Amino acid sequence: MGVEIPETMKALVGNRSIVTRLSNYACSSSSGDGVKVATVPVPIIEEHEILVRVHSIALNPTDFKHIDILSPRGAIIGCDYAGTVAKVGPKAAGAWAVGDRVAGATHGGLYTDRGSFAEYLKIPGHLAWKVPSSISDEEAATFGVSAVTAMLALNTRLGVPWADGGEDKGRSTTPILIYSGATSAGLYAIQLAKLAGLTVVATASPHSHDLVKEYGADDVFDYRSPTAVDKIIRAYPTIDRAMDCFSEGVSTAFCADVVRKNRGWVVTLLDPGKTDFDGVKVDFLLAYTAFGAEFQWLPPSGLNSARFHRIPKHCEGSMHHCREYPKP
Ligand SMILES: NC(=O)c1ccc[n+]([C@@H]2O[C@H](COP(=O)([O-])OP(=O)(O)OC[C@H]3O[C@@H](n4cnc5c(N)ncnc54)[C@H](OP(=O)(O)O)[C@@H]3O)[C@@H](O)[C@H]2O)c1
Structure with missing residues (x-):
């Protein structure tokens, strides 16, 4: 039985202009309103990708560095995640099935449809790993970056x-x-x-x-x-x-x-x-x-x-x- 997937989701997105980010870079500062929680479309997967319902995330220094300097306004922040598979593209590698437990890392902070600090994320099937029952979601999320x-x-x-x-x-x-x-x-x-x-x-x-x-x-x-x-x-x-x-x-x-x-x-x-x-x-x-x-x-x-x-x-x-x- 399929899982119902909404059209929109909550995500933490970058909120700084290019001018503020360049100034942060030049001055090694962290000024400006860095992020906000926004309602954005649930990512549309390509045929080699899977859609993940995110349950847990892990933090990395790269997240704040992206927020301060690299992330365009609206880019979804966050790299590390664990969750369950919500949808499988027809050519996704990895023999994934809806409901499988999954974890990994994605290149967060750069794209408006790719990042882990969100309710859903998309990832190529071959870049994620299956989480064994002995590992919790919180632990699995740390096996990322x-x-x-x-x-x-x-x-x-x-x-x-x-x-x-x-x-x-x-x-x-x-x-x-x-x-x-x-x-x-x-x-x-x-x-x-x-x-x-x-x-x-x-x-x-x-x-x-x-x-x-x-x-x-x-x-x-x-x-x-x-x-x-x-x-x-x-x-x-x-x-x-x-x-x-x-x-x-x-x-x-x-x-x-x-x-x-x-x-x-x-x-x-x-x-x-x-x-x-x-x-x-x-x-x-x-x-x-x-x-x-x-x-x-x-x-x-x-x-x-x-x-x-x-x-x-x-x-x-x-x-x-x-x-x-x-x-x-
Ligand atoms: N290039 C890449 O792809 C890549 C990937 C991952 C991380 N990074 C970068 O690598 C760095 C480490 O990331 P992480 O997530 O592994 O680190 P982390 O877990 O945030 O590191 C925390 C540790 O840094 C140590 N530390 C603090 N000040 C220090 C100093 N002056 N000299 C030496 N160690 C010090 C402390 O160890 P003690 O308790 O021993 O003091 C502390 O426990 C970050 O700058 C991150 O952005 C880069």
Whole structure:
């Protein structure tokens, strides 16, 4: 029996003019009336998409960054979601059925018909995952942007084998640094690196040391300690890769210092301008590139997806099956 789908829904939408957003960008401010709850049309799915009745969402820093700077007026905010399938397009991959529990991440904050802080969202069938009965909607909603980011960083950039093992390709116990391991992205990265068999060295504030160890870090250092870099190099002389989950201030320099002697490399999450840090290769990634669609922020001259390093072509939109571990 079909589920009745209304024509309109409530959604949280961007509410700032381009002038206010550019001013926020230039002044690092957050002025203006950022969002409002609006009544908007329920998204019309394309044939490869499913419609999701949203039950739970998770928040990410990217949501407020979109609201402050990137989101056009009327764009639906929000990336992470969990819910149930309300409608299935005739060519949607994933063998979805109405009523299935579903979760994932979408590129929220950019489109008037795509975003998770809404009663319904549309998503290509191959970009969502089925939620097992052991996981609540609230938990499922957190396996979104942060989990995608950690997978992209470790599995497609830093040569860490995929967590589901495959043929053990590249498996090793070599150490990896997860800088700011207590971030949401960091906690996923720690778990993925651990599952792949690596020795996980994290940095975190002292109040987060127990947390990162609980998630699998073998060792943890305070990123504010002036001796932390030396201590890590001494304790882990072969360390050659790092994920910088903070990517602000001195964090990338810290990571580069740790891996420099071994001609290692660092993945960052914020500043696309950094590519080399005194001889250490720095590789910026953007989780949105995993969705496989072109996009443009602040048109016509703002950043667009073509600017960013893409994941291997055959992995786009189907990361679970990527078996390529490219070195930058
Ligand atoms: N490029 C991308 O695709 C992408 C994807 C995801 C996230 N991001 C960006 O990555 C950043 C992290 O996002 P998230 O959601 O994972 O973070 P989050 O969960 O919001 O991070 C919170 C943690 O940040 C840590 N922190 C605060 N100040 C710090 C400092 N000065 N130095 C180091 N760590 C500090 C704190 O850890 P302690 O308790 O240890 O102090 C805190 O627990 C955000 O800026 C986000 O926009 C980018």
